[in-house]
Structures are given as C-alpha cells and as structure tokens.
Amino acid sequence: MIEFKTIGLAIAFSPTAPAMLAEARRLFIYFQSKLVLIHVGEHGADEEAKMKTLIADSGLNESVVTVLWKSGDPVKQILAACKSEKIDLLIAGALKKENLVNHYLGTIARKILHKADCSLLMITRPSLDETTVKNIVVNAEDSPYIDHAIWAACHWNSSESSWIHIVRELKLLGLALAANEQCNEQEYEQRKQQMLQQEIDVVEQKLKGISDQKHKINIKIVSGKAGFELARFAERKEADLLVLGAPPRKFSFFTRVFPHDQEYIFNDLPCNVLMVQPRKSK
Numbered sequence: 001m002i003e004f005k006t007i008g009l010a011i012a013f014s015p016t017a018p019a020m021l022a023e024a025r026r027l028f029i030y031f032q033s034k035l036v037l038i039h040v041g042e043h044g045a046d047e048e049a050k051m052k053t054l055i056a057d058s059g060l061n062e063s064v065v066t067v068l069w070k071s072g073d074p075v076k077q078i079l080a081a082c083k084s085e086k087i088d089l090l091i092a093g094a095l096k097k098e099n100l101v102n103h104y105l106g107t108i109a110r111k112i113l114h115k116a117d118c119s120l121l122m123i124t125r126p127s128l129d130e131t132t133v134k135n136i137v138v139n140a141e142d143s144p145y146i147d148h149a150i151w152a153a154c155h156w157n158s159s160e161s162s163w164i165h166i167v168r169e170l171k172l173l174g175l176a177l178a179a180n181e182q183c184n185e186q187e188y189e190q191r192k193q194q195m196l197q198q199e200i201d202v203v204e205q206k207l208k209g210i211s212d213q214k215h216k217i218n219i220k221i222v223s224g225k226a227g228f229e230l231a232r233f234a235e236r237k238e239a240d241l242l243v244l245g246a247p248p249r250k251f252s253f254f255t256r257v258f259p260h261d262q263e264y265i266f267n268d269l270p271c272n273v274l275m276v277q278p279r280k281s282k
Helices: 017-030 045-057 074-084 104-112 146-154 172-180 185-208 226-236 253-257 261-267
Strands: 006-010 034-040 065-070 089-093 119-123 135-139 163-169 216-222 241-245 272-276
Touching: 006 017, 006 074, 017 034, 017 045, 017 089, 017 119, 034 045, 034 074, 045 065, 065 074, 074 089, 074 104, 089 104, 135 146, 135 226, 146 163, 146 185, 146 241, 146 272, 163 185, 163 226, 185 216, 216 226, 226 241, 226 261
Parallel strands: 006 034, 006 089, 034 065, 089 119, 135 163, 135 241, 163 216, 241 272
Antiparallel strands: 119 272
C-alpha cells in the first residue's frame, strides 16, 4: 500500500551520527531502497573526509549512497531535497523531551513533520546495534492515512512474534448522548458495549485488506484526550515504535487555538515515531 523506495537521512556531524546512519542502513537493506544523506552546513575537504569515514564505518559502500550537501535554512533545504530526490521516508533525530534548547535535529524534525510531503521517522534513541522491535503501537484515528499507517506497522522491520497494538478512540460525544437519553444503567452499558464493538469492527475490517499479516494483534479502545491517552498507552506497553497517519494539512481556527491531539505526542515522545504519509507524485 505504501512503498519506501527512497530513504533520506538528515545527518549532522554530531555524536549520534554513526548510530543514526546505522538505523538508516538497516531500513535501507530491509526495504531494498535507495539511500540519500542530506547534510545542511559547511562543505569542504574536512566535511567530505568525515562523511566518507561515517559511510565506511557504517558498513555501507559509498557507491550505493547519494550525499547531498546543502547550505541555508535547514527546513527549506531538507524539504527541497525530499522533493528533488523523491524521498518516500525521511529519517531525522529527535529529542526524547522537547525543551527550550535550539537542538538542531530535534527542532528541525518537529518543523518538518508539519510540512513534509513524505513519511517521517523520528528517532529518539538511535542505536549502533540492531534492537528487537517487540511492541508497535498504531494510532487508528484522525488521519486520511489510517490504512497506510496500519499497513506500515504490519510490514515494518520486526519479527513475527512482535505485538501490534492498534488504538482507536471511543467517541465520548456518543456516550454523552446515550447518557442523556432516558435509559437505565443496563441499557447504557449495552449501548457502550455496542459502541466499543463498532470501533473494533472498523479495525478488523481494515486488517482484512492487509496481506501477509503474521503479527500478534491487540485492538485497544481508549477514551479521553486521544493524543494524551495514545502516548501514555505507548509508555505502558514500552513501545519501540509509535505509528501515526499524518494529520490533515488544513487546520481550522479551532485547531490552531487548541493544540492538535498529536501535539501531546510531539511534546514528549514516548519512543521512535513514524508519521506515515505517501509521497505525492507530481
């Protein structure tokens, strides 16, 4: 349903650079993709030598990697590279906890996720060594790309023994309307169970359209602040990856005044986050 034919990595010469490149290399091999490294900053003989060393130390052959050297505004340059290179998945580093420090990769990733026309993987704790993906949490709400997000989770670089937890929200408005109706406690509980089953049915129907699905599936229905509950659920499950469909690009005045649910997640990333958005072909 969604392909990662070209993977891009926003890379800086920072202490985490080797681990970030190791993460990109694993996905590059798994998805059999092209790999593009995007560096925004100084470009000279020293930088060329550092990049060659990084690539060699990662185990990659320099011939299979495209390096783009950019200067100027990082957000504009990275977005331009994504468009020119037709990148399907952009990888960027992210702070575990956003703060007031103007951290290059943390703030850049945050800005890009609102503007990128491709999928974005934000990595909170890059690792040189491959780690087992045991729990993937998927947000099945509030995006035109819900089906793509579930498909990506089911086809991510993880073992068949991994759990995929698909989270949907129980609509509180529907419960409130049921509570206002003249019904007794038993009838209210029956209505609630019907609503829960309807949400489960939606997810199960989406799973039917996914081939080669071999993971263990858990469907979780939550109520309350959707983004907040999703982040807390990911923490309780010790999730290795949280998968979201990209939100609609056009926000209403109400949404601009009151933070979008997913802002709860971006303010305090519980784990690595994959924002799924199929690249728009032009």
